[in-house]
Amino acid sequence: xxxxxxxxxxxxYPKLKETAEIIKSGGIVVFPTETVYGIxxxxxxxxxxxxxxxxxxxxxxxxxxLLVNNLDMINKIATDITKLEYALMKEFFPGPLTIILKKKxxxxxxxxxxxxxxxxxxxxxxxxxxLIEFSGVPLATPSANISGKPxxxxxxxxxxxxxxxxxxxxxxGPSKIGLSSTIVKxxxxxxxxxxxxxxxxxxxxKVSSKF
Numbered sequence: 001x002x003x004x005x006x007x008x009x010x011x012x013y014p015k016l017k018e019t020a021e022i023i024k025s026g027g028i029v030v031f032p033t034e035t036v037y038g039i040x041x042x043x044x045x046x047x048x049x050x051x052x053x054x055x056x057x058x059x060x061x062x063x064x065x066l067l068v069n070n071l072d073m074i075n076k077i078a079t080d081i082t083k084l085e086y087a088l089m090k091e092f093f094p095g096p097l098t099i100i101l102k103k104k105x106x107x108x109x110x111x112x113x114x115x116x117x118x119x120x121x122x123x124x125x126x127x128x129x130x131l132i133e134f135s136g137v138p139l140a141t142p143s144a145n146i147s148g149k150p151x152x153x154x155x156x157x158x159x160x161x162x163x164x165x166x167x168x169x170x171x172x173g174p175s176k177i178g179l180s181s182t183i184v185k186x187x188x189x190x191x192x193x194x195x196x197x198x199x200x201x202x203x204x205x206k207v208s209s210k211f
Contacts, residue, residue: 002159002166007032007127008173016127019168020134028052028165030144030158031131032172033067033123035096035181035197036151037158039166040067040131040141043077046108049140053110055165058147063112065098065119066138069129074120077138079104084211085186091207094124096177096198100185111140121181127172143180153178 005015023029023041026048030039039056041048043066053060068074074081074089078101088099103118112118120138123129132139143151144158152158153175182197184204189211191204 002164002169004155004159004169004171006171008171011127011130013130016130016170017134019170020131020136022167023131023135023139024137026051027167028055029131029168029170030152030155030162030166031128031170032125032175033128033141034125034176035123035179036153036175036177037144037155038067038128038139038141039144039158039162040139042135043067043111043138043140044106044108045137046110049108049110052140052142055162056142056145056147058142060110061113062147063115063119064140064142065121066107066111067128067132067141068120068122068138069132070122073132073138074101074122077104077107077118078102078120082186082189084189084191084208087207087210088184088186088191088204089122092199092203093122094129095122096124096179096181097121098181098183098195100183100194117185119183125172125176127170131170151180
């Protein structure tokens, strides 16, 4: 039987703190974000991330982004952040943007598929933000679906995919946006969109035009 927390009408903060403890100890939790549902774990725990890859049936060659809830957490996992990258984060965080940054050694190589960069996002969904806050660690969080299937926006469909392989599910209702985040990487001072989401190229250019 699945462990499901229903937060559609209000967030049960004590229960959310309990769920955060599960994440800190290497557990896997499905939770809502404003884009799509995520399936997350402690992004600094290599064994937990290995389990996440296995459950999601995700190729190890595909890196996983880290979800954060504040700038201090970003500075713990990323280095050499440029003024433009900070400006993009200031403009679009929290929100549906993932930015590729140079990673620090604290981030396990399995998260980044042995790359020296890591995707970072600060979601705007309150449940996601509080879960990260209570966990105290960045959450390695791909979309909640079996690899190759459409991203999960409805918890009932997600449960069919993962069943009891996931330690906890949090029901926050249907995803607000229903589209994965825009992914951007700044190369030689120019932002490049690697995946188009709800944040447009025009919005990105508006920020970068000041540099």
